[in-house]
Amino acid sequence: MLEKIKQIFIGNKNIKNRKIYIDDLRVIATVFVIGVHTVSLAASMTEYGSIAFRVLTIFNYIFLSCNLLFVMLSGALLLPVKNEPAGIFFRKRFTKVAIPLVVYYILYVVAKEGIDWLKPDHWFLMLKRILTGAPVEAPHFWLVYVIIWLYVLTPFIRYIVHNIPDNVLSGVIGVIFIICTLDTYLPLFGVKSVFGIVVDSFAGTFLFGYFLAEKCSRKMENVFLMAGFLAFLETCMWIWNGNNYVDYIYQNSPTMMAFSAAIFILVKRLAVQKTKNSFFVQWISRYSYSILLIHWGVLHFVVKQKLHVDVLSGGIAGGCIVMMVLTLFISAFGAMILDNTLLKWLQIPFSRKKK
Template identity: 25%
Template sequence: MVTAVQPHKAKSHSAPKPRQRLVYLDLINTVAIVWVVLLHVRFMTPDNPSSSAWWVENVLSGFGGAAVPLFFMATGINLLDFTRRESIGTFYRKRFTKILIPLILWAQIYLFAHIWTDSTPFPDARQILRTLLAPSTEAATLWYLEALVGVYVVLPVFSYAIRGSEQNRPAEAHTKFLWLMAALGLILPVFTQAAHLINPKVMPEFIAPVTGYIGFCLLGYALAHTDLSRRWRIVIYALGAAGLAGYILGGAYLIAEHPALKPLAREYLSIPLILWASAVLVFCKYSRINRVSPTTQGILKKLTALTFGIYLVHLLLIQVLRTLQFPLTDVQWEIPYTLLVWALSVVAVWGLRLIPPVRRWVLP
């Protein structure tokens, strides 16, 4: 009898082993950042399902909606086993230096850039302080970094739990434990929505650990460490297609008929996007990306190194292009415009990171 899901064999933890680079994660990061740019160059913002242009953006948004869940999943795959390699103190020092300092700096960059792009007055001390305490209030993209800080705070707890399970349980029981943790992490928001009533003024997205994003980290780790048979992969792809359809068609229906229920299909933690992002990750994992030429793998590796910088820079470039009244503003130009902004971001980040202080503090 062939089992559908075959867990990895239990491993000895007597000594840390060198990590093998997962090329499919480079592919995921490269695709996800392009999708993030796509979400932010959209031209049709009002919800108007009767417009053909809106439907074009609706379809594109459905594909791009997986980007942020994929980033959290990749975080889980990369970091949930960190206790094998480094101490908690080292983990916090490295991660918070890489996230908190750029978060604060880029909030100020966006604040002062808006003097030109949005014709805002020169910021006063109150505005500067507000941006220091809640960076996402100045640039919408910075919410992800605030959420990531919250995830990092609780990540060691889950890292030790997974490590202990792997050491003390049979391989099959360990795999079940991983999936149980992933399920709990994703179901947790249902019981913790009251946390949103707090409406914190400092890092509004910091409550992310109890609103489900840690669940994406656990889900990614479970998918990465479970050998899925071909039958189960087909099931996941079918569910992913259903999730994508749920976002595109179900979301349009809810917007037209029940606007208050729109988050059921459109939030990052909605079931459609959980299914769609999971299918994308599994597809990349079992693709032949590991067999491509070393040159292609090297390009993906370099693009992955620029991903965080692209995330920080691209929205500013979009704002600058809009201020300059860049002519490509029709919906049929959205994909070329996305690729243009992505390419400009790649060049800008690559060039700026040649400056050591920028590479260390501003665009790590």
């Protein structure tokens, strides 16, 4: 009985050649995504330009690396796989991302707008909304749509990375940084960037995750660690001095790319001697995707409205920590329940093994 309960929490973690640091990064990205929505809420309730606002904005920058980390992790996990037919990939892996998105999308809409959306005469409109993009009830779903798009591209990108020399791949990573730099800073000189569509697709970040996990040399890792540290210092300076920084430090800006890469490499190195993760890390890692989907509703409805947690109570630290911890654990339990009931049943037709 206890073994069955343990398996529900952490699943089968004895997979051959499992990379321990991937679980660590998943947990960090999951905590960060909750953190960014917590501190951004707190920042919106403080005076613009105050010390509290600037401190919260720095933490917002740190936590916002979660977006790149999630995309990098997807690349690190999916692109190294060889000899997997596209049909099997889409049946087994793509559906594990798409089905939860649809389920949680419907739950958010129904929770906000009513149960009428479950009636057959609303199904076409619901499908249209899902195909349109993230709902207003769950704006954070934009990242999930990006990840799903990258899943669509995965078989094609796999073919490329498995058939080009390592030195060419290193050159591609360099080009990715150049494109991201031009897209970020050309507007400073009054030049409209033509690279936005390429950069916003996050395909470069996806490939970057594979590079960091599989092909990055020790020397290059050191370069990224130093670049990430300098990028963080520079960004903190911009924020603290109140510069017009919003368009130049987030998402695929070179500073955020370097900072996220430094986190990735640092966690990878720190985990090199580890053979097993803690129960907590295994638990949060297993349900990280569903936590990403459910946490917005838990934070804003359960924790904020029902539990009446004030994000600024106890100073800017106390309320934020309480809100983050409650959101993480409530989301983890909610994700675990849905993953092992509704989502598990819906995925059965796509997980049948060939006889």
